[in-house]
Amino acid sequence: MKIIKVASYEEMSAHAGQIIINKVKDHPSSILGLATGGTPLGTYRRIIEDHERNHTSYRDVSTINLDEYVGLNEDHPQSYHMYMKEHLFSQIDVQPQHTYLPDGTAKDLSKECQHYDQLIEKLGGIDLQLLGIGQNGHIGFNEPGTSFESRTHVIDLMESTRKANARYFSNVNEVPHHAITMGIRSIVESKEILLLASGKKKSSALSRLLEGNVTEEFPASILTRHPQVTLIADEAALSKSQI
Numbered sequence: 080m081k082i083i084k085v086a087s088y089e090e091m092s093a094h095a096g097q098i099i100i101n102k103v104k105d106h107p108s109s110i111l112g113l114a115t116g117g118t119p120l121g122t123y124r125r126i127i128e129d130h131e132r133n134h135t136s137y138r139d140v141s142t143i144n145l146d147e148y149v150g151l152n153e154d155h156p157q158s159y160h161m162y163m164k165e166h167l168f169s170q171i172d173v174q175p176q177h178t179y180l181p182d183g184t185a186k187d188l189s190k191e192c193q194h195y196d197q198l199i200e201k202l203g204g205i206d207l208q209l210l211g212i213g214q215n216g217h218i219g220f221n222e223p224g225t226s227f228e229s230r231t232h233v234i235d236l237m238e239s240t241r242k243a244n245a246r247y248f249s250n251v252n253e254v255p256h257h258a259i260t261m262g263i264r265s266i267v268e269s270k271e272i273l274l275l276a277s278g279k280k281k282s283s284a285l286s287r288l289l290e291g292n293v294t295e296e297f298p299a300s301i302l303t304r305h306p307q308v309t310l311i312a313d314e315a316a317l318s319k320s321q322i
């Protein structure tokens with residue numbers, strides 16, 4: 080794992096944004112795996128700024144997101160569909176029909192999961208996957224205990240994850256109990272992975288990632304076995320690690 084230690088959230092975002100911009104400039108029809116949460120917001124801002132200033136084009140890019148809450152429709156303000164529209168898609172020239180997220184309102188959720196896996200395959204796999212990390216080591220919404228062999232599936236969200244994400248809802252009771260998430264196997268099949276972490280809240284997770292064992296009890300640990308992972312983390316996030 081290549082580790083880039085930076086001073087701040089802004090620096091992390093600038094670095095990550097530039098890696099994605101360069102990827103798209105070199106390969107205009109890249110398949111980008113995208114993430115939600117607070118962590119990638121600055122990266123998306125950086126991509127938008129560059130699009131406005133330098134006109135980097137996303138016309139031929141396809142994007143595929145990690146996850147979506149079960150039960151929230153596309154227009155729900157806290158859905159990941161809405162998040163992506165608001166924070167990225169509406170501000171660059173990506174074609175809406177080339178942006179994919181799981182449908183958390185599908186009647187048959189297991190069919191939806193199968194479709195999503197077929198879609199990733201049809202696209203030829205993910206070239207660059209952007210990832211955040213949950214305080215309990217989750218990636219996407221793959222909670223501790225999820226099989227490393229998992230494909231897209233429905234997951235029961237842990238109370239700690241619902242609480243951590245409650246800040247986006249008016250209260251914790253509104254946070255859905257389930258989500259559809261790309262599986263760990265699907266994530267690690269990405270050709271390249273960009274893992275971001277910022278702030279003290281992520282320091283225990285990063286020290287476990289960098290110094291602990293590879294175990295399904297800590298989903299992100301599998302990333303240490305991937306040949307092309309870059310971790311960009313700020314000093315606060317690395318404050319409990321020997322880096």
Ligand SMILES: N[C@@H]1[C@@H](O)[C@H](O)[C@@H](COP(=O)(O)O)O[C@@H]1O
Pocket residue numbers: 114115116117118119145146210211212213214218219220240244
């Ligand atoms: N499903 C998302 C993850 O993809 C994200 O990495 C994690 C961390 O979020 P944040 O970046 O807000 O700390 O939260 C959510 O659970």
